[in-house]
């Protein structure tokens with residue numbers, strides 16, 4: 001996907017989906033949530049620190065990290081989360097590890113006496129060394145550095161990467177305004193020649209999580225020190241959502257990654273082999289790979305391209321009530337005991353058509369034959385593309401299955417599925433899809449929330465999310481506000497109050513069908529300590 005397209009898609013979808021993952025329990029009502037991109041970036045946080053190079057690199061680079069193979073890590077990398085860290089920092093470090101495991105072969109494990117390791121400490125600012133020092137090294141996650149994206153950035157330094165604008169060919173892509181740089185800070189804009197670093201045969205990447213922002217080390221708070229040759233990217237450089245596509249390509253090239261740790265399967269149904277899925281032959285109907293039409297658009301392309309975009313369709317307009325068709329995935333081999341199956345579906349028939357998710361797993365003899373019903377979705381007759389997250393818990397080889405069932409003899413439509421992702425990660429506790437967000441933006445006054453339904457986290461606390469489409473304060477009119485609140489739930493008499501030391505993570509989900517390319521906006525916070 002072109003970088004411009006992917007960022008546009010991302011921007012359009014922020015606020016459309018709110019996924020809330022409460023690993024323990026939610027915060028109290030009206031806690032001031034983090035102000036999104038208003039948050040300072042690494043360089044502002046590190047402003048007073050004198051011992052750093054390029055803003056957040058701990059030692060002046062004298063040896064080349066990116067070309068010197070002795071400075072590459074062996075996986076898994078042993079890590080220590082020291083007691084100095086804030087609770088929220090510990091949580092986001094673990095989340096950053098999971099993003100690496102989803103997209104690459106990089107892996108981490110708790111330290112157990114190894115000679116080389118990463119120790120996460122809360123010192124002043126956010127910084128790292130470049131490459132493996134082979135003696136054990138610190139990564140600082142100081143005050144205000146506790147976001148997933150900042151941890152991802154510092155870990156890319158530790159893995160051997162410099163900032164994007166220090167590439168040897170950077171002058172073809174960005175202009176450095178030397179006169180606008182604060183006195184004595186010019187060395188932060190050094191570039192390295194190609195005998196020192198390699199671009200791993202990738203183009204200059206304005207979207208990189210390793211790029212400076214326009215106002216880095218500036219004298220005058222409104223005048224940039226770095227601007228882009230293609231003006232569009234002035235608003236893009238310095239993004240701190242997640243890895244870019246090129247960041248991932250480079251990481252996987254440098255470490256010769258052949259596979260990722262937690263991605264089991266994904267399918268957009270664009271190819272005729274339908275990702276190796278098969279039709280069950282014991283039932284009385286089949287799913288059909290179907291091309292988008294103006295009346296039935298697929299989810300991947302959303303009807304933007306003619307004669308392309310495919311999805312799977314189960315017809316519910318004919319046959320007897322109860323007719324069913326099973327679509328089965330290929331055989332998959334899980335490594336963890338828990339998976340999250342995410343997919344988009346649309347039910348255009350009468351209310352009552354059913355979409356049932358099954359797994360079929362190893363029966364003990366090596367044959368994948370033991371069926372287990374996991375989740376049933378009943379059509380509401382409302383015709384919209386919806387997202388589903390279904391938790392599977394299997395540690396044996398298995399297939400996942402979609403069963404379409406015609407609900408009644410009067411049904412007249414179809415069940416469609418598209419953009420499936422199966423990862424060995426934990427599903428969010430609450431997923432909220434806000435339809436027609438554009439409409440809400442025009443009709444909701446400032447300071448007015450839209451509220452989600454309440455949901456339970458894994459412990460039993462009940463909570464919900466409020467979204468302020470036009471913001472919470474007139475000071476920040478261009479921002480969407482998001483807040484978490486507790487709901488009264490059936491476990492209230494049993495739960496402990498107040499709910500302290502819990503972390504909540506709110507994600508505005510990028511819907512790129514390739515989960516490894518998603519650049520969602522993510523914020524985490526923890527409830528107060530005693």
Ligand SMILES: *[C@@H]1O[C@H](CO)[C@@H](O)[C@H](O)[C@H]1NC(C)=O
Nearest residue numbers: 119121123135136137138139
């Ligand atoms: C890491 O930081 C700790 C705490 O400041 C310090 O005692 C230790 O020497 C540092 N280790 C290295 C390798 O710099």
Ligand SMILES: *[C@@H]1O[C@H](CO)[C@@H](O)[C@H](O)[C@H]1NC(C)=O
Nearest residue numbers: 180218219220221222223224
């Ligand atoms: C910053 O730049 C603006 C616009 O050129 C100018 O009006 C202002 O005086 C400058 N501020 C400082 C502190 O130099």
Ligand SMILES: *[C@@H]1O[C@H](CO)[C@@H](O)[C@H](O)[C@H]1NC(C)=O
Nearest residue numbers: 435436437438439440442443
């Ligand atoms: C979205 O909401 C606006 C304002 O309420 C309304 O005018 C518009 O028709 C809605 N669009 C869709 C597709 O529902």
Ligand SMILES: [Ca+2]
Nearest residue numbers: 268298300310
């Ligand atoms: Ca598709």
Ligand SMILES: [Ca+2]
Nearest residue numbers: 279280285286
């Ligand atoms: Ca069949």
Ligand SMILES: [Zn+2]
Nearest residue numbers: 056057153157
């Ligand atoms: Zn950096």
